[in-house]
Amino acid sequence: AQKVTQAQTEISVVEKEDVTLDCVYETRDTTYYLFWYKQPPSGELVFLIRRNSFDEQNEISGRYSWNFQKSTSSFNFTITASQVVDSAVYFCALSEGVNDYKLSFGAGTTVTVRA
């Protein structure tokens, strides 16, 4: 069964619009970590954020913000005032347990920001 589901395959917006990427995860572990990565056309995965299951505080970093809700098993990502440089594939990932770095990735959401 898919552990991480990113329902949106592609999103296209005009510059300065806000974009929200959905991520729903599934795990029976009480301790787990959630991640968001960005993959620009160059191919290298860029780390954006890590959250552990005990920290439900939302986070804002510049134009990026994340909403973690354990009640709905969701970890959504919003880009505010999008820019062309935000065009990339964004992956949500889950790592279960505390000792193992074994990421389960979602299928990714391709974000295209048009000027």
Add this chain to the structure above:
Amino acid sequence: KAGVTQTPRYLIKTRGQQVTLSCSPISGHRSVSWYQQTPGQGLQFLFEYFSETQRNKGNFPGRFSGRQFSNSRSEMNVSTLELGDSALYLCASSLEAGPAYEQYFGPGTRLTVT
């Protein structure tokens, strides 16, 4: 500080051959993980190494193997290549084992099997 480096960046092999990919982690990082990325299956975990020991392995056949050296550099080997092994192979390193540590990815090795 230099990032994660992977060599070679591009590789073309013939079905039935074997291939070895190399990954040099960030200096001081002791944990290395490998992932396979294909259009059909997406990003899938291959292995995790820490202190020269394989800690985890993903759901891949025995043709996929790896190792880690005492300087934390890692190699992965794929024997008897199949067309479906064509993929981007990504290596990632972290300071220590476990998801509490930030994992940095390399640029990947693009393997094409013909």
